[in-house]
Amino acid sequence: MTGSVPEETVAEAFEEQRGRLVAVAYRMLGSRADAEDAVQEAWLRLARQDAASIDNLAGWLTTVVGRVCIDMLRSRGTRPEAPYEDRLPDLVVTEDDGREPEDDVLLADSVGLALLVVLDTLHPAERLAFVLHDMFAVPFEEIGQIVGRSTDATKMLASRARRKVRGTRRPTSERRQQRAVVDAFLAAARSGDFEGLLRVLDPEVMWRAHTPRGVVVRLGATEVAGRLQHARHAKVTARRALVNGEPGVVVWGAGGRPVAVMACTVAGGRIVEVLSVIDPRLLAAMDVPRRPD
Incomplete structure (x- = not known):
């Protein structure tokens, strides 16, 4: 969404972006509850912001959610957690009619278990670069502004993540x-x-x-x-x-x-x-x- 956002339409404009923001946060955090928390934090920050000063609401919200997710991932790294194998990842269960999952819109927000495990091993900045660019086509220049890196350095982050993730794709x-x-x-x-x-x-x-x-x-x-x-x-x-x-x-x-x-x-x-x-x-x-x- 481009252009300044009048105050009276902020909530409506945010709701239009919510689904995409939750999908971004879920792939970053691997937890539906944590993803909802990250998006809620973005809404609280938006409520404190002068909406008329935001030229690109979608980009602004993506930046905020990305930074919130990085903070949450770094916070996880500073406190002990149960081993991954003892945690239950979010499971999306759908009927199997023989079609390939990529053809099923019901699976648009799911992440395969193998991919979830690999994403969990990535550095927060690598994970953000891979998720935003490879899954949501956000330009490297914009991602670099979120992680505080140059465009070329951000491309390298995504490349390293891509090599680690490649083995989870199945023909x-x-x-x-x-x-x-x-x-x-x-x-x-x-x-x-x-x-x-x-x-x-x-x-x-x-x-x-x-x-x-x-x-x-x-x-x-x-x-x-x-x-x-x-x-x-x-x-x-x-x-x-x-x-x-x-x-x-x-x-x-x-x-x-x-x-x-x-x-x-x-x-x-x-x-x-x-x-x-x-x-x-x-x-x-x-x-x-x-x-x-």
Whole structure:
């Protein structure tokens, strides 16, 4: 939005930008709640600003949100946090109809788990340069003003981040293979096929479950397959779904209530890691699709 903003239209103009600002902050911070906090801080700063003095509201807000996010990331670095594996990233769960995630507008605000992990390892300035330029096409000159670097130095920040992120992009053929592996996993779990489960689970698979008691970790295909075999008689419905754009599983119980969400990491034709959520409180906070008829 270009041009000065009259005082009486500030709130309306801000709301027009909110969705984009939350998307920027989410990719910077990896948390929907933190992203909302960052955007709210931008609104508070805007409320204290003479709106008529702002020539480009969209650019001004992007700059403020970017700086707030950098401050939040740096603050995280100065205090102890739970290890990443013990934190539950925001999970966007959608139906998997076989289309590629980039064709699905419902996934516009999601970030794949692999990308989220990589972004979490970047220096705050690298992360901002990559997110703003590669994901939102903000010019390097503007990004440089946010991070206090020259345009060339900002390009280098984005280049370093891009090299680290490149390995998280998966071709269409690999996504098809992932779907096939998850389908085979579901079929074996439904029938209690122990050998079938061993064929699709990596021998050193890690199953990390967020339960009402906390995070429970199980290691090894034999251990995981054994647990799944014992649960095969449960009266549930399980279907493949997209979890942050990657093939996963949703399980519904009686009355269509979701009882589990699983994000599966597939490599080399086998499942190497499963992030599962069975805590009702955490599930209630997710927007899980209704059980198919």
